[in-house]
Amino acid sequence: MSRMQGMRWMALALAVLAGLLVVQLAVRLRSLGAAKTAAVRENPVAPVPFQWPAIAPGLWKVFRAATPPPAVPAAGSLASRYRLAGVFLILTDPGESNPENRCAILDDVQTQQQYLAAEGEQVDRVRVVSVASDHVVLSDGAREETLYLAAGTLDGAAPGAAAGPAPDAPPILEANRFGNRVGETRWEFNRDAILEYYQEMMDNPERLASLFLAMEADRDGAGKVAGYRLNTDVGERDFYTQVGLQHGDVVRKVNSMRMTSQRRAEYFIGEFVQGRLGAVVLDIERNGQPTKLVYLIK
Numbered sequence: 001m002s003r004m005q006g007m008r009w010m011a012l013a014l015a016v017l018a019g020l021l022v023v024q025l026a027v028r029l030r031s032l033g034a035a036k037t038a039a040v041r042e043n044p045v046a047p048v049p050f051q052w053p054a055i056a057p058g059l060w061k062v063f064r065a066a067t068p069p070p071a072v073p074a075a076g077s078l079a080s081r082y083r084l085a086g087v088f089l090i091l092t093d094p095g096e097s098n099p100e101n102r103c104a105i106l107d108d109v110q111t112q113q114q115y116l117a118a119e120g121e122q123v124d125r126v127r128v129v130s131v132a133s134d135h136v137v138l139s140d141g142a143r144e145e146t147l148y149l150a151a152g153t154l155d156g157a158a159p160g161a162a163a164g165p166a167p168d169a170p171p172i173l174e175a176n177r178f179g180n181r182v183g184e185t186r187w188e189f190n191r192d193a194i195l196e197y198y199q200e201m202m203d204n205p206e207r208l209a210s211l212f213l214a215m216e217a218d219r220d221g222a223g224k225v226a227g228y229r230l231n232t233d234v235g236e237r238d239f240y241t242q243v244g245l246q247h248g249d250v251v252r253k254v255n256s257m258r259m260t261s262q263r264r265a266e267y268f269i270g271e272f273v274q275g276r277l278g279a280v281v282l283d284i285e286r287n288g289q290p291t292k293l294v295y296l297i298k
Helices: 003-042 057-065 191-203 205-213 237-242 262-273
Strands: 082-090 101-108 113-118 126-131 135-139 144-148 174-176 179-183 186-189 215-219 225-230 250-254 279-286 289-297
Touching: 082 135, 082 144, 082 279, 082 289, 101 126, 101 279, 113 126, 186 191, 191 205, 191 262, 205 215, 250 262
Parallel strands: 186 289
Antiparallel strands: 082 101, 101 113, 126 135, 135 144, 174 179, 179 186, 215 225, 225 250, 250 279, 279 289
16 A cells, blocks of 8 residues: 555544544533433422512602693583674775784674774783784683684684574574675675675765765864764665665764874775785774774675
8 A cells, every 4th residue: 555545544434433433522512401401390490580670668648749731621611601702904094004903803702792802901810912814812811812704694704614693693684796794784685786886886976976975074073083974865875785884974083093194094995905904993983982893804
């Protein structure tokens, strides 16, 4: 046998020996694992039961002595008492740059009274916090609540509203081409119907002239214009009757702006045409007595 062949036989013998050692080691490890598993089964470790962590006895007193949270007030208590019928813009003298001030028209559903209140004013025991174009924030001292404009008697007055008067709408006392009378001195008018009439006047200068001429200047002792007295004999009697005005009524203010010139009347008409008036309040004098006429524009 050559030297080369002897080395090959030796390498093969070492490989066989290494394989036998690996098999023997595996058998021993398996035996040890089986013995350990059997021991665990014979002497199982009892599970430790769960226990809540201990709490110092005085700690519970601290928790129990804490002030309980205040009870949540019943929502909608102010809304169940008051109804926001409308909001009107308080007009200032033409040319003035005062910020917009609004006044809320609130109905007390319990006493059936009507209130006109601006921001900061009191309505019974409720304060008017703020007035926006479509809602008002009221406060009774303990909390604030937001009331939104209530639906009225006119069909489709609000986007997506169902046809016909709202369930809580006031009763209709009288109806005409402009809308409905819903109170002794309150009306709900359709804006489009009024604008249609306005366009009729613009297309007929003679009728437009008679509409303005029917309002005659009423002067005070110093000769200054203090309002306008209605003379329905001049013209447009039907219109003035349908809006609740009577022959001899003196219009003193419109949305708190004193009517002392024709320019102010034109300014008011311009505000309405531009859609800036959601309600109109006339302060008039009828038979020597002050009266407010309220028109909710839908």
